[in-house]
Amino acid sequence: MTTEMGDAGTGVLEPWEVFRQEKDGDPMRHGGSVLAPDAELAAHYARELYGRRQESVRLWVVRRADVIDLDDPDLLQPPLDRSFKKPGGYVMRDKLAAAREAAGQAKPKARNR
Amino acid sequence: MTAVAARPTALAGLLRSMADDEFVIGFSDSEWTGIAPILEEDIAMSSLSQDELGHAAALYGLLATLEDGDADALAYDRGPADFRHARLLDHGRGDWAMTIARRYLYETADAVRLAAVGDGAWPPLTELAGKIAREERYHVAHVELWLDRLARADGEPRDRLVAALTALGPDAGTVFGPLPDEAGLVADGLLDAPMEVLETRWRATIEPRLRGLGLPVPPPTRDRDTSRTVHDPAFTELWSMITSVRRSDPGATW
Numbered sequence: 001m002t003t004e005m006g007d008a009g010t011g012v013l014e015p016w017e018v019f020r021q022e023k024d025g026d027p028m029r030h031g032g033s034v035l036a037p038d039a040e041l042a043a044h045y046a047r048e049l050y051g052r053r054q055e056s057v058r059l060w061v062v063r064r065a066d067v068i069d070l071d072d073p074d075l076l077q078p079p080l081d082r083s084f085k086k087p088g089g090y091v092m093r094d095k096l097a098a099a100r101e102a103a104g105q106a107k108p109k110a111r112n113r
Numbered sequence: 114m115t116a117v118a119a120r121p122t123a124l125a126g127l128l129r130s131m132a133d134d135e136f137v138i139g140f141s142d143s144e145w146t147g148i149a150p151i152l153e154e155d156i157a158m159s160s161l162s163q164d165e166l167g168h169a170a171a172l173y174g175l176l177a178t179l180e181d182g183d184a185d186a187l188a189y190d191r192g193p194a195d196f197r198h199a200r201l202l203d204h205g206r207g208d209w210a211m212t213i214a215r216r217y218l219y220e221t222a223d224a225v226r227l228a229a230v231g232d233g234a235w236p237p238l239t240e241l242a243g244k245i246a247r248e249e250r251y252h253v254a255h256v257e258l259w260l261d262r263l264a265r266a267d268g269e270p271r272d273r274l275v276a277a278l279t280a281l282g283p284d285a286g287t288v289f290g291p292l293p294d295e296a297g298l299v300a301d302g303l304l305d306a307p308m309e310v311l312e313t314r315w316r317a318t319i320e321p322r323l324r325g326l327g328l329p330v331p332p333p334t335r336d337r338d339t340s341r342t343v344h345d346p347a348f349t350e351l352w353s354m355i356t357s358v359r360r361s362d363p364g365a366t367w
Contacts, residue, residue, distance in 0.1 A: 048153070
């Protein structure tokens with residue numbers, strides 16, 4: 001097929017990531033990717049794959065090579081307990097149960113509504 | 114209901130020429146579906162072709178308000194001799210360079226024509242032309258990208274593009290072939306200038322562009338008077354494909 005189009009000129013196909021916004025105010029969500037030799041054709045192909053049925057009001061098209069890819073578990077999934085960094089704070093249930101047992105107290109009953 | 118036009122016959126001729134152009138190029142370019150050079154371009158070309166067929170359906174729909182019949186009958190129940198598309202579109206899709214050359218010549222001409230009917234006196238057509246122009250602007254952008262890439266790729270892509278433009282050249286201007294009662298269309302404000310003037314506008318936009326890329330400029334139009342009335346036998350083949358399913362069971366409810 002490439003001979004019909006010519007091998008020279010347009011260069012190598014590379015992946016571009018496409019993000020789409022369904023309606024004004026919505027967050028940009030990853031839609032998928034296209035293969036294209038340059039930014040202009042990537043924009044056209046993104047429109048055809050992710051916008052031709054009026055399903056998007058905005059597209060972002062980013063060369064995949066320009067995306068900073070972080071997947072190092074030491075950065076993202078550190079082995080130590082980091083639950084204190086979460087909005088819910090420490091998980092107290094197990095500590096409370098141990099303290100009650102040590103003090104010989106029962107768990108309080110749920111309050112009647 | 115659509116507003117009444119002062120000159121329904123002349124208006125019908127204009128609508129038919131525009132609708133047939135979009136119908137024929139839409140069908141012809143849709144032949145790339147499944148066999149385009151890369152998947153993304155396959156989808157893009159298929160989508161552009163569907164746009165053209167959509168424009169044809171809308172234009173046939175307007176035509177049907179002026180004449181008896183519906184859009185499907187206008188599209189599929191006429192014989193090949195009754196089609197009024199430009200002879201440029203009798204040239205088949207050919208190779209990729211031929212498709213790009215044909216699309217470039219047609220889309221740029223169509224843009225000039227849409228602008229010329231865009232401020233016309235019949236609101237249904239001006240409204241539709243405005244909507245079509247919004248999509249066609251994108252079609253022109255797409256084919257301009259490809260023209261540029263093929264022209265700048267030395268060797269086979271450029272050679273094929275030059276060969277395609279040379280083959281199409283004498284028929285390129287047929288999009289601006291004469292229309293029935295063209296003077297009436299201009300007098301009534303349905304068309305802002307005669308077709309010959311539109312052709313001059315079109316040549317003024319494409320010639321600098323083609324020269325800038327070192328590509329051949331279309332020569333004067335061959336057999337201008339029969340631009341839309343005498344078709345190449347190749348069109349009969351295309352027509353028989355277009356209408357084959359419909360003709361397989363005439364009058365059937367699909």
